[in-house]
Amino acid sequence: MKLQLNEGWQLTGEPLFRQADDYRMVRNKQQDWLQVDLPCDVHMPLIEHGIIAEPLVADQCFASEWTEKRSWWFKKEFDLTEEQLTSERMVLHFESLDVEADVWLNDCHLGHHRSAFYPFACDLKGKAQQGANQLLVRVTSGLERYSENDLAFIHEAKIVYENEQIGHRGDHRRGMLRKPQYVFGWDWGPRVATCGIMGEVHITCVNRMQIRDIQVTTTSLDTAGNAAHVQFQLELENLHPYQTLETQLKLELLFGTEQVQLIEEDCCLRSGLNYVTLQMKVPDAKLWWPNGMGEQPLYTVRATLQTTTHAVDYPAFLFGIRTLRLKMDKIPQSPDERSFTFEINGVTTFSKGGNWIPADSIYARVTDAKYDALLREAKEANFNMLRVWGGGIYERDIFYDKCDEYGILIWHDFMFSCAKYPDNLSWFRHEVEQEIDYQTRRLRNHCSLALWCGNNENHWGFEEWWNETDAADFYGGAACYNDIAPRLVQQNCPTIPYWNSSPYGGEHPNGSQSGDTHHWNDTMMHADIEKRIVPEEYDKVSAKFVSEYGYIGPSRKSSVEIYHQGQPLDRDGKLWRLHTNMFEKDTVLAGINRHYVNPAHLAIEDYLLYAGLCQGLMLAYSLEAMRAKLFCSGALFWMYNDCWGEVGWSIIDYYLTRKIAYYFVKRALAPVKLILRQQDGVIQLTAINETSAVIRETMVYGLVRYDGSGKQTQEVDIDLPPFSREVVLQWTASPYKSEEACLFAGPLSESSELKPAVLHKEVVRNLRLPDPQLQVSNVQTIDAGLTRFTVSSDTFAHAVHFGLDDAIQLSDEYFDLLPAEKRDITIRHEGFALPADSIVPRSILLKS
DSSP states (O other): OEEEOOSSEEEEEEETTOOGGGHHHHHTOOSOOEEEOSSEETHHHHHHTTSSOOTTSTTTTGGGGGGGGEEEEEEEEEEEOHHHHTSSEEEEEESOEESEEEEEETTEEEEEEOBSSSOEEEEOTTTOOSEEEEEEEEEEOSGGGOOGGGGTTTOOBSOOEEETTTEEEOOGGGGGOBSOSGGGOBTTBOOOOOOEEOSOEEEEEEOSEEEEEEEEEEEEEETTTTEEEEEEEEEEEEOOSSOOEEEEEEEEEEETTEEEEEEEEEEEEOSEEEEEEEEEEETTOOBOOOBTTBOOOOEEEEEEEEOSSOEEEEEEEEEOBOOEEEEOOEETTEEEEEOOEEEETTEEEOEEEEEEOOSSSSGGGOOHHHHHHHHHHHHHTTOOEEEEOTTSOOOOHHHHHHHHHHTOEEEEEOSOBSBOOOTTSHHHHHHHHHHHHHHHHHHTTOTTEEEEEOOBSHHHHHHHTSOSSTTTTOOTTHHIIIIIHHHHHHHHOTTSOEESOBSBOSSSTTOSSSSBEEOOTTTTTOSSHHHHHOGGGGGGOOOSOEEEOOOOBOOOHHHHHHHHTTSOOOTTSHHHHHTBOTTOTTHHHHHHHHHTOOOTTOOHHHHHHHHHHHHHHHHHHHHHHHHTOTTOOEEEESOSOOSSOSBBSOSBOTTSOBOHHHHHHHHHTOSEEEEEEEETTEEEEEEEEOSSSOEEEEEEEEEEETTSSOEEEEEEEEEEOTTEEEEEEEEEOOOOOTTTEEEEEEESSTTOSOOOEEEOSSOGGGOOOOOOOEEEEEEEEEETTEEEEEEEESSOEEEEBOOOOTTOEESOOSEEEOTTOEEEEEEEOTTOOOOGGGOOOBOOOOOO
16 A cells, blocks of 8 residues: 655745754744645746746856755645554655755654665654654755865865856765766756755555565577566565465566466465565567667566455566677687677677766656657667766656667666765765665666666776875775675676776776777867867777767757747857857867858858757767777767757757757668778778668669769679678779769669768868759648658758758758659658648758
8 A cells, every 4th residue: 555645745945054953943834835746856846936037048047056055844744544554564755855854754853864866765653643644854955064074085076167157067075965966067067956855755554465576587588489588586575573474476477468477376475575586488479679670569567465365466567578698708800809799689789879867957857758758759869778877867767668668778877977986984885885776676677777887987087087186096986886886786686787887998997998988088079179070080989889979069049049038149148158068169160160161150040050960960970980890889979868958969959859960860870771981992881780681782882973963883782681780892982073972872772771871072061062953742641740751852962951840850851862862751740730832942052
């Protein structure tokens, strides 16, 4: 029996000096209480009641910083029945308290909690009463508890920025707190220090027995008979202190409404905890695959434990049948190097996608609909992996459920990032133990969970950043990543690989010898701005798995206008600079100047267009470069989503609008893909087939003139085996004028799933492109929110787009067309009228 306590709370603020000892005075306040429901960050009701302005628009984040210098008190009254009070166990459960919290029930202090990353739970037997009860919670953002004296060993924190435009972002004290680290500000987000009750609150009443937990694992696949072998470990509890209990356990596996398997077993439960392991063979198993490699069928697991008079159910949950392995074999050609490859169902997988950060600076207000929209868009963009970054949060259940549903593997950092942490303190180690134990148990049944990783960039920091002070030999946090985390991962989810850090592997944590790499210093973070804006620099990547790198671009104009809140869009203005990433450093303008036009006097619309195209070009070329390297097994760019609106790293902005670069990334990550590169005068065609089908094509390849006046081509038949990535063709090109023609390879058939690969030897700015005659044909209205059409061009056309509303989503846009090429496009426009004559194709044409 569960009593939900999420509605009907009250909130008030007090000075920080109002401590736990003052709880009676606060409890008895008659005024200044706001009505709230949970989850609730204190910013949410303050915004709703007009006490603060929305912090994520304009420069209003500064005006709400006072909230972190207050104590916040939540109060809730509720009733309990005699039946509830007479249950054998009654547990109060706060899913998340951010971050330093005291909890009272009926004037009884239940305890102090100091982590947002695992629940506060307390037995209420003897403390609750029949009829009216009152909960009171004091919570603060946490920094006030720590002084400079507490920071002797962890003062070095990488992310601390301060200048006129952004104010002060970051805080050396954040390493003392077990809460999201990004909320004190990062290069891509403002300082909005979260505080509140961030999850649901409930009371659970238990009698006689309960099913506490179920762990389910796919142990093996029987490919000959298409069967899977699945193991269930159940944690059962008999509440009686000294008697055994005769029970009947029923475990069901269903697919949809159809029962696939049923196990029934007599269990004699000892007092306290009991562990039962059951083996199940699933005939004709439907395997779960990453997005692009197959389907994502999910089975339902149901369990019931009963006696002759009593029965309890475990909440039904979904489970995907798949095997997982992290392959780190030595590379035969380079015995000092190792691969870093995920293998799903025995098939080598190239991990492709981006890094995930919390979807709002005020993370408690992210809705289920926003989670679903972001993860559907990741699936649409051909992602098969997201890396949950270690400075954010362990996400809500819906995030992991949707990753299971959409086939998106999760590389999951534990929540440590860019700082030393005080694991020399016993209380801190205890908090970390509790957190990791809880989260590994909570998430282990998700088929999308592919890796637990100790932290973000801290091992790299041990080697390169934190070696200039008296505390240089204190590896603060290493006990968490090198001892606590691997031990608990092995204990709670041994089939999920563990990796100590990101980046990590080899002699140098951010080297290319093995493991994963954050590829920043050779490109986007290079002192030479040319290195940042030349896409061919990514052809030099030698890493086995790139888990971070990126390039900056702006949001669409509609989004920029929202966060400017009606003020002029001035690229030299205060608001523009505030909402521009700290690491941009004129890279966007340099990129526009190299690839398109002199940006000195561009109108806002043109700046947004060319900057978006540059971001798309850099991300697409780099992703293709890594996919074309057969020794590389992963490319995750920084970053997929945003926590506010800015000129920044993401391809989906805070308002869920696709940036121009979204379409470039989608094409670069297509599961069936051709990639052209030239090395030492030899043209090389890499073909990728991530599907389970054999693909047979007649390919045409060679040279095509931009004006469509001629081609120099040959034909060849190729077979692409299932789940393959290989070089299928090499040739030497004859000399040609690179500003007038390009190299290409593509299918002869117009109906092929493969799109042509093109290799330009000049930047767009230097190409002699004719004015194309773009044609739209075969316009069909499928239903009220779906339209299809075909677009074609007589000559080469660059960045074909349609000028529709920013919120309208197309299957493809900002793409290039070869002479006489046709492309079928689908427009999703729910809620928008779309007359046929509104589809007007345009392209980028630069006049020298």
